[in-house]
Amino acid sequence: MDFTLPRPAEPGMTLTDVDTPALLLDLDAFDANLDHLDASLETSSIQVRPHSKSHKCPEIALRQMAHGAVGVCCQKVTEAEAMVAGGIPNVLVSNQVVGPRKIERLVALAQHARVSVLVDDAANVAALNAAALDAGTTLDVLIEIDVGAKRCGVEPGKPAAALAELINTSDGLQFRGIHAYQGAAQHVRSPGERRALIERAAQLVRETLTLLSAKGISCDIVTGAGTGTYPLEASSGVYTELQPGSYIFMDADYGRNIDDDGKPIHEFQQSLFILATVMSRTSPERAVVDAGLKALSVDSGLPVVAESGAEYLGASDEHGVLRVHDRSRFKLGDKIRLVPGHCDPTVNLYDWIVGYRGDTVESVWPIVARGALY
């Protein structure tokens, strides 16, 4: 016998017939989230380049393009390949690409689409330049500056300006702008702290732009922002592009951010769920579902049961243990929805995302870049 992984659903099915655990997308909520981002930026001239690391799904990227996105961000070269193959004409690899094999693939991809990439190291600039020249092409590059997240990126100001000058002397490269993503600010709970962090990031960008300008280096693009802070970058006056990713899905951890009144922010709707089946019910207060560590990522906390009356207590590899408050419910075979703690690494566990409206499956989209780690 042969083995191929079966699809969990087909369009037209009712939700109760979907095999579990399955990744569900509430299409009404998803559409509302796309619309809400448009509406919230209606009076702004800023461009949107959604992050495809959240969904890894060209079908979703195409819908973001239809909503006016200028292109998508990717974190990996193979993720970018999947997006270009899926019809996206403009990708920013919003990450450093290091190593000959990855660089070769990146330059090859630039023959098929508008491709740009981040740099934060002079040796890496030289390697990218050599590969682009070898291929007889030019590659668009942006400098990542560290605006407080303490991850990748050169220091703002002089180190960034020095790298821009190096790029300007590299015939295979075209300097396009600055990447200033404050990732650490996205899940800071208090709005005042988020505001302070993004104000600081914008100030560091301004200082860098002033230095570049003094050297006669023009900077077309300043890109950054995530779902947790994007209105702040949009109104900063320095950012030209926004990169939200999670806004289409949301998750339990984003649900813990609060507004100025101390209330949870419900700007975007929860559209992403894990459908799970109650597979063991041997105790009145305990139900075990078939969604554990291989069905959801617990790095940012446990999932939340979407239906009232139960609490997800703990995950093992293939099991989730629920404490049941309403003993008459959560019967063997019942299907329930879970809100994952963190959307991006949870989506990466699945080969398909099952779109539904009401009680009916409408779409089964392949997560083409699932596992595209390279």
Place this chain on the structure above:
Amino acid sequence: MDFTLPRPAEPGMTLTDVDTPALLLDLDAFDANLDHLDASLETSSIQVRPHSKSHKCPEIALRQMAHGAVGVCCQKVTEAEAMVAGGIPNVLVSNQVVGPRKIERLVALAQHARVSVLVDDAANVAALNAAALDAGTTLDVLIEIDVGAKRCGVEPGKPAAALAELINTSDGLQFRGIHAYQGAAQHVRSPGERRALIERAAQLVRETLTLLSAKGISCDIVTGAGTGTYPLEASSGVYTELQPGSYIFMDADYGRNIDDDGKPIHEFQQSLFILATVMSRTSPERAVVDAGLKALSVDSGLPVVAESGAEYLGASDEHGVLRVHDRSRFKLGDKIRLVPGHCDPTVNLYDWIVGYRGDTVESVWPIVARGALY
């Protein structure tokens, strides 16, 4: 252009040419682990049925069979399908299978291989029986009893015996034995506590066997045990089969279990690693590698850097931040090995496992049941 996920390596490559992040298997350590399990059970008549949920890879299962395994355990029907398709003739789905679609596939699989499954619910027994009768076959079933893990399983003793009687009156089912896995004991740090938990589990099995015997119900199989406790079950006198999974790989969390002298147990060797590349090095004390939450599971703690001189501080989706103690090392482009915190959910993130000896890639095995969630 088309997109297919590229393989990270080919046999014959040197490790430094492997694309990252990649799942590595040190084949010498893997072979030693297979040999050590054999040696440690040499004087015992107990059978070994390794758990394939750890590796999801038929190539590995076949090597376990060559070491005398009676078959493998699987946690999911699709995982079992992948193992049977890969040449494994005997699989125990060591889990409850609930829902018509899953049961139909399970019964269909029983036409291709010796298939057994766990039950802990009378309605589920009836559903399995009906499906087996419909297909004109009989299905082997074992009763899962809860020996202290508080997850799935009926209570030992009378509830288990009542379920066995029900199975005995079900013409489509064959009662084969008892599943008594103390999962919660595997990562209990102290050997005294592990011993007490397994002694208690064995006692509960004995009581259940006595009841079954009084009812004239014979019980061929008592199965359970994991890598953290298997010598205890092996010497208990009641278990007939052992189900270790992680022993072939090990992980940072198992490395925290201690022996009677309070020292870390090094019974099995660490054979599983994530190969990662230093992709950003903008600060003397910080190196960023390309292996984050989508390349390793942090549910049981962060990964440990296999090479001395650095510490893995934190993971974001595609990045790992290291604190570097030896500033002259961990240069941009360097490849390093990480020991994952938890092997099973980490393996499930990869499509291939790259086997190597010394510095050379020897095998690239597909993880066929990766994502086999159903």
